[in-house]
Amino acid sequence: MKILKKGNEAIGEAAIRAGCRFFFGYPITPQNEIPEYMARELPGKGGVFLQAESELAAINMVYGAAAAGARVMTSSSGPGISLKQECISFLAGAELPCLIVDVMRSGPGLGGILPCQADYFQATRGGGHGDYRTVVYAPASVQEMADLVARSFDTADRYRTPVILLADGALGQMIEQVEFAEEKEAGSRDQEWAVGSPCGSRPKTVTSLNLDAKGMEKHNLHLQDKYNTIKEHETMAEHYFTEGAKIVLVAYGMAARICKGAVDELRADGVEVGLLRPVTLWPFPDRELAEAVGSADRVLAVEMSLGQMVEDVRLSVGCLAPVDFYGRTGGVVPTVKEIAGVVRDSLKRGEGK
Numbered sequence: 361m362k363i364l365k366k367g368n369e370a371i372g373e374a375a376i377r378a379g380c381r382f383f384f385g386y387p388i389t390p391q392n393e394i395p396e397y398m399a400r401e402l403p404g405k406g407g408v409f410l411q412a413e414s415e416l417a418a419i420n421m422v423y424g425a426a427a428a429g430a431r432v433m434t435s436s437s438g439p440g441i442s443l444k445q446e447c448i449s450f451l452a453g454a455e456l457p458c459l460i461v462d463v464m465r466s467g468p469g470l471g472g473i474l475p476c477q478a479d480y481f482q483a484t485r486g487g488g489h490g491d492y493r494t495v496v497y498a499p500a501s502v503q504e505m506a507d508l509v510a511r512s513f514d515t516a517d518r519y520r521t522p523v524i525l526l527a528d529g530a531l532g533q534m535i536e537q538v539e540f541a542e543e544k545e546a547g548s549r550d551q552e553w554a555v556g557s558p559c560g561s562r563p564k565t566v567t568s569l570n571l572d573a574k575g576m577e578k579h580n581l582h583l584q585d586k587y588n589t590i591k592e593h594e595t596m597a598e599h600y601f602t603e604g605a606k607i608v609l610v611a612y613g614m615a616a617r618i619c620k621g622a623v624d625e626l627r628a629d630g631v632e633v634g635l636l637r638p639v640t641l642w643p644f645p646d647r648e649l650a651e652a653v654g655s656a657d658r659v660l661a662v663e664m665s666l667g668q669m670v671e672d673v674r675l676s677v678g679c680l681a682p683v684d685f686y687g688r689t690g691g692v693v694p695t696v697k698e699i700a701g702v703v704r705d706s707l708k709r710g711e712g713k
Contacts, residue, residue, distance in 0.1 A: 372397030427566040433461065
């Protein structure tokens with residue numbers, strides 16, 4: 361049954377239905393409805409909600425719960441995610457599964473509370489220290505926010521890795537119809553690697569500390585093998601009229617919704633334009649994009665930032681076609697007519713056919 365739900369609340373409900381019973385966080389706009397929802401609903405499910413004294417404390421509590429084998433999550437926005445980065449690196453190094461939700465606001469610094477997409481580098485480049493990656497999902501609707509929460513937990517468990525769900529303030533506050541999956545039994549999550557699991561006569565420990573150079577190198581190579589497996593099996597993208605398109609737009613999240621409207625408007629006027637929407641920002645769908653660009657004259661990357669994803673677009677496209685960029689920032693959300701106008705202007709200049 362479909363019900364109306366705000367994006368942030370859909371994340372909370374989907375997490376509970378996916379078996380999450382531990383949430384640790386600290387308030388920051390525009391994601392506050394997530395901890396509010398978890399504070400209201402988790403205790404009735406036998407779960408634990410705790411508002412930590414800071415973002416640093418919250419992410420370290422996530423580490424503790426994950427190390428014990430619990431299905432756990434936290435949420436924040438750009439400034440808070442920045443504070444969590446050190447421990448996200450610890451989580452990756454210790455191979456601990458968890459979900460980290462980032463509902464983006466404008467920046468840098470404290471910035472503002474309006475939607476933006478300028479946390480792309482922070483999420484996809486491993487914003488902490490060391491050779492590590494986090495899987496990053498980018499929903500474009502309230503339904504997808506719910507669906508990708510469940511997928512995020514499953515991916516985190518399958519690969520023993522932290523996963524980031526990267527949305528923005530507009531999606532977090534948007535109310536749409538959503539249908540939730542059946543609730544999973546939280547049950548016991550005995551993980552052979554977790555603290556407290558049977559380990560002969562010695563206590564089990566979980567750590568990312570390794571003072572032996574060769575041992576640390578071996579662990580890093582193991583992580584890279586895991587990331588390569590994730591690239592092979594978990595990459596996701598949506599194609600929208602990309603087959604035979606002469607101009608291919610590339611956008612994610614809210615910007616992709618706007619670009620879809622622009623594609624519809626331009627197609628109605630006979631312009632052969634399509635959209636490639638990355639659903640996983642890491643791993644980035646480079647092969648899917650290269651295939652979509654096969655017959656294109658140009659590529660246009662559209663972001664609610666001043667140019668971050670465009671670097672991955674250029675790496676993926678290579679010399680197959682020229683890559684242009686259009687972005688708005690500071691909380692300014694581009695319109696359908698605005699994007700369609702950018703494409704039409706390029707056609708007038710003879711940059712596409």
